[in-house]
Amino acid sequence: MLRRLRALLPFDRFIVEGESMTPSVSPGERVFVNRAAYWFGPPKAGDLVVLRDPRKPERLLIKRIDEAHGNSFEVAGDNVDASTDSRTFGPVPADLILGKVWFRY
Template sequence: MFPIARFRVDDRSMEPTLAPGDFVLVNRLSYRRHAPSRGDLVVVRDPQAPLRYLVKRVADVSVSGAFVVGDNQTPSRDSRTFGPVPKEFIVGRVWRTAKP
């Protein structure tokens, strides 16, 4: 498995950190050895629609998974709606972000 995955950001729930059109490079191996930490920017599979990817920030980590939220919380659908994201749904940690 190639460790770095690219994603194009859509929508606005991570503003001002990320805006539509930005790219993120994700390290898929980042959580092999340790659990996510609070504050990590992560790409996860949507627990309610696993073919879809979400980019969010880890707010809390528990045994049931990572509680993720958007930086721009008003329009964000996140763990407040779908609960903690199980470990196997976490793609990896955002390693680099690229803005136009």
């Protein structure tokens, strides 16, 4: 029952792995993600988002929206030397963006 209820709620939590978003978000930090944030409008430049890796959809990434191109988005890590992002895999379709990071803890 709890598992079903959790699936209906528009929020999720994740633990960050990797250095691609340092210094903004460090490995081991947890992020609280609002999956409903983009139900009524698209992501904006500067938003911190969790998305599916376009090359391996089972893998989740945390990135910042760099710019929008219609229904796709350029994403980038804050630590460009340690980030695999749109420079590697190109623009990300909106349906791969799971939600906006509301806060980290």
